[in-house]
Amino acid sequence: MTAALVAEGVRKAYGDVTALDGVSLEIEAGEVFGLVGPNGAGKTTLVRALTGTARADGRVRVLDAAPTAVERSRIGLLPQSFSPAGRLTPRELLAQYAGRYDDAREPEAVLSDVGIDGPARERWYETLSGGQKRRVCVGIALVNDPEVLFLDEPTTGIDPAGRRALWGLLEDLAAGGTTVLLTSHSMAEVERLSDRVGFLNGGRLVAVGTPGDLIAAHGGRSRLVVEPGDGVAESDPTRMPAPDLADLDGGFEVSTRRGRIVVEGVGPRDIDRVVAAFDARGVDVESLTWTQPDLGDVYLAVTGESFEGGDGEAVR
Numbered sequence: 001m002t003a004a005l006v007a008e009g010v011r012k013a014y015g016d017v018t019a020l021d022g023v024s025l026e027i028e029a030g031e032v033f034g035l036v037g038p039n040g041a042g043k044t045t046l047v048r049a050l051t052g053t054a055r056a057d058g059r060v061r062v063l064d065a066a067p068t069a070v071e072r073s074r075i076g077l078l079p080q081s082f083s084p085a086g087r088l089t090p091r092e093l094l095a096q097y098a099g100r101y102d103d104a105r106e107p108e109a110v111l112s113d114v115g116i117d118g119p120a121r122e123r124w125y126e127t128l129s130g131g132q133k134r135r136v137c138v139g140i141a142l143v144n145d146p147e148v149l150f151l152d153e154p155t156t157g158i159d160p161a162g163r164r165a166l167w168g169l170l171e172d173l174a175a176g177g178t179t180v181l182l183t184s185h186s187m188a189e190v191e192r193l194s195d196r197v198g199f200l201n202g203g204r205l206v207a208v209g210t211p212g213d214l215i216a217a218h219g220g221r222s223r224l225v226v227e228p229g230d231g232v233a234e235s236d237p238t239r240m241p242a243p244d245l246a247d248l249d250g251g252f253e254v255s256t257r258r259g260r261i262v263v264e265g266v267g268p269r270d271i272d273r274v275v276a277a278f279d280a281r282g283v284d285v286e287s288l289t290w291t292q293p294d295l296g297d298v299y300l301a302v303t304g305e306s307f308e309g310g311d312g313e314a315v316r
């Protein structure tokens with residue numbers, strides 16, 4: 001396989017702030033790579049270094065060229081902050097951007113792909129909703145049918161149905177061989193779309209791998225999350241019962257988190273006896289959820305920060 005994107009020892013400082021602290025990464029042609037990390041971790045700066053929109057120390061190659069030398073029709077970029085002309089319609093904007101390339105896609109087809117249909121195509125960009133605007137911006141990044149697509153938080157502000165539609169579109173592009181570098185704060189999004197995921201924290205890549213490998217290495221064990229009854233958690237979280245399950249065979253670890261009792265290491269076959277043990281210890285169980293580790297757990301493990309996702313993503 002050939003690397004479509006290469007970063008070697010990339011460093012970038014803004015005054016005293018080190019945004020990238022020696023990032024090395026190779027992304028294969030046709031790969032979808034998800035970049036995640038807390039606010040300020042350096043994701044946008046890495047995208048900017050790779051696209052030549054910010055100068056950085058170290059070595060960067062895009063399709064075997066310097067980022068500023070690569071043929072621009074081969075690259076699509078959706079920056080995190082991007083505001084096209086407000087008093088053009090989506091149809092006019094797409095036509096305008098298409099006109100920059102010798103061989104662009106049909107604007108109408110691109111607008112259909114990103115879900116801008118009907119009257120929204122004919123309204124000034126500035127009058128569109130936030131999610132509609134973001135869809136138009138995604139369309140602009142796709143209009144030249146790029147080989148490498150950089151998407152910096154593409155689905156921010158887009159409603160759940162639109163987000164899923166966009167995921168389907170990105171999956172189609174990936175199936176067609178497009179290389180995608182995606183940043184996102186949605187673990188569901190990166191887990192669904194990415195062949196590999198990189199976690200940035202404090203300007204360093206702290207973990208890289210397939211979602212499955214990362215979850216196996218850092219995700220911890222499956223767990224039972226118990227909401228205790230009797231209003232104990234609300235009245236005084238410090239009085240939360242954390243029953244000792246040491247005598248149960250299975251090596252369970254019990255802790256309390258945000259008013260819930262978390263029992264790590266509970267497999268599907270263990271649920272009944274753990275619940276019975278709660279009962280025997282007089283802990284009233286209001287509700288319980290069994291979860292398997294996912295990328296949100298990896299996030300917590302490798303960045304040290306708790307992850308609270310939107311869209312019904314797990315809270316840990």
Ligand SMILES: Nc1ncnc2c1ncn2[C@@H]1O[C@H](COP(=O)(O)OP(=O)(O)OP(=O)(O)O)[C@@H](O)[C@H]1O
Pocket residue numbers: 014017018019037038039040041042043044045046080
């Ligand atoms: N133009 C700039 N001038 C000064 N500091 C900057 C600039 N751009 C980024 N930084 C700083 O560099 C660090 C990395 O920022 P960056 O935008 O790359 O993070 P990020 O991971 O994309 O964050 P977010 O999730 O909030 O988008 C931050 O501390 C940020 O304040």
